[in-house]
Amino acid sequence: MTGLQNRLEQKLGVGCYTTAIMNRSIEVEEENCIMSGRLINEEEQIPIKTIFLITWSLLPFNDNTSIPIDSNYNRFVKKLIGVLPQRKWIIIGQALGLMAMLFAYIGLQLYDEDILAVDIDDYRTIIDDRSQIVTPNTRNELLNQYAFQETSGVVDIPIMDVCDILYSDESVYQ
Amino acid sequence: MVQTDLSTTFSEERKKYTIEIEREQNDNYIRITIIPNGLRKKQLINCVLIIFFNAWISMARYNPYFEKFGRYSLLARLLILFTSCRILKNPTVETLMIFKNYGIQTLETSGYSILPNSINKRICTPESVFVPRDAIVDIIINEAFVKECQVIFYLAVIVKGEDKLKLLFAKSRPRLVDQKVIYNLSRNCLYPKNGSDPVEPTVIV
Numbered sequence: 231m232t233g234l235q236n237r238l239e240q241k242l243g244v245g246c247y248t249t250a251i252m253n254r255s256i257e258v259e260e261e262n263c264i265m266s267g268r269l270i271n272e273e274e275q276i277p278i279k280t281i282f283l284i285t286w287s288l289l290p291f292n293d294n295t296s297i298p299i300d301s302n303y304n305r306f307v308k309k310l311i312g313v314l315p316q317r318k319w320i321i322i323g324q325a326l327g328l329m330a331m332l333f334a335y336i337g338l339q340l341y342d343e344d345i346l347a348v349d350i351d352d353y354r355t356i357i358d359d360r361s362q363i364v365t366p367n368t369r370n371e372l373l374n375q376y377a378f379q380e381t382s383g384v385v386d387i388p389i390m391d392v393c394d395i396l397y398s399d400e401s402v403y404q
Numbered sequence: 405m406v407q408t409d410l411s412t413t414f415s416e417e418r419k420k421y422t423i424e425i426e427r428e429q430n431d432n433y434i435r436i437t438i439i440p441n442g443l444r445k446k447q448l449i450n451c452v453l454i455i456f457f458n459a460w461i462s463m464a465r466y467n468p469y470f471e472k473f474g475r476y477s478l479l480a481r482l483l484i485l486f487t488s489c490r491i492l493k494n495p496t497v498e499t500l501m502i503f504k505n506y507g508i509q510t511l512e513t514s515g516y517s518i519l520p521n522s523i524n525k526r527i528c529t530p531e532s533v534f535v536p537r538d539a540i541v542d543i544i545i546n547e548a549f550v551k552e553c554q555v556i557f558y559l560a561v562i563v564k565g566e567d568k569l570k571l572l573f574a575k576s577r578p579r580l581v582d583q584k585v586i587y588n589l590s591r592n593c594l595y596p597k598n599g600s601d602p603v604e605p606t607v608i609v
Binding site (some may be wrong): 339341343344347348350352353355356389390393396397398399 | 410457481484542543544545546547548549550551558560567568569570571574583584587588591
């Protein structure tokens, strides 16, 4: 890695390094798009942020003996480190994102189940303050108009009638 | 199926429990019992757990935790024994009794694991609740979320003037097949369809 970077430093200079990779990748992308007949979107390009993060995290340390101290590259890295925050923040940021995902997928689910869900002997499991309960006079009316046919609006059949339709039968263990 | 001149008893074994249904003549009285399987095994495991835990506590003679209680250390140990007995009780045997035109009664029987059954029968009186028929709105099979991240079916009774549903067989959750049977039996017994007026139950001599 360091040998490659040395050569690149001699030929291009580090400033051109990232842009060169970017230009090449964009060209390759464009060729692929033309070949496959797709339109070029902005989303399909490699984002500058990831390239910057990778190069930033792979830059060798200042005290690396393979690089001479007064080199052009070293001076550039010194300036870069002076401007940028410490490189541990890359790992910290990624770990923070991972933990946030873990919290969202597991913690919120457990919170929902344990605290927000009501007990099973609560009346809120069978009734709602926004319900519109229909009260048909006869059983046939209930069956013909509401139970097995679409209604014009959102209505609720009482839980007793629902259980009666779903579960009641006359032949029991005979 | 056991049949006598007074009643018929039906029992079926499921994976986790055994259901017993006893029906009197003309369904005047129905008794449904759900007994968890492996009752004696669980009792033995609980007993061993309690004995080992309490032995471990009392064997540690100079336990620094109990030294700060001073002369009340024996009392603290007895308290731990009592609470561990209260927590690790026998699995409950739940019973539902339905009296024709009168109402329902639920029984929950449990006992301490370290005591034999003959003493448990005398000490632990079953918790019984009677609900008269005029207080019952209806018996329903409901669906709801439980803490184990799943949706279950369960039997419940809507009682007038109560702010909570009364659950039937809350601890041993029977399967929907058995819930249907219990639901139909209890409704046919409480609200008989052939006679609109409630009839006095005939006394069998």
